[in-house]
């Protein structure tokens with residue numbers, strides 16, 4: 125799939141078909157996360173692929189978001205921050221969050237390419253997720269990604285912010301680009 129198409133077609137899905145995805149497709153999407161940039165090339169994200177219905181139900185409860193329980197597979201994203209925190213101390217906390225985001229975006233684009241759908245869920249009670257999956261205390265829980273086939277084929281696309289609201293030139297808040305200099309100026 126063309127990259128631009130995957131970027132623009134990706135959207136969050138909260139209603140899944142009953143059809144179970146091929147778990148190997150999901151593994152391929154997780155594999156793509158390995159190519160995300162990482163500070164000092166220390167890979168901090170980790171992934172738990174869940175297909176146990178009872179555990180999926182517990183994850184839905186931890187997030188208080190019932191649609192999660194409709195998914196046949198859920199990917200829980202964690203970070204093991206220790207090496208990055210040792211190397212970069214306070215700034216390392218920020219790097220861990222930034223790089224898990226980069227790896228999740230790779231995952232989301234590959235999910236789109238595979239014809240699957242997901243929703244990045246960030247609202248949950250960490251301790252409940254940790255208990256359900258036996259995640260050690262020092263590991264961060266970053267996101268819950270229920271995966272399935274989108275039930276709403278004709279969904280309305282959510283409006284996206286215009287570029288002129290987020291782009292400045294040369295300094296913050298400056299919206300005007302100077303015209304390019306002529307040769308000889």
Ligand SMILES: Cc1cc2nc3c(=O)[nH]c(=O)nc-3n(C[C@H](O)[C@H](O)[C@H](O)COP(=O)(O)O)c2cc1C
Pocket residue numbers: 134135136137189243244245246247248282
């Ligand atoms: C960090 C983060 C946390 C999010 N948490 C939730 C969540 O807990 N529940 C949910 O339904 N959607 C969640 N979302 C999905 C956003 O609501 C969604 O991406 C946004 O509405 C834009 O829609 P789109 O993904 O279809 O473009 C989260 C997204 C991000 C990036």
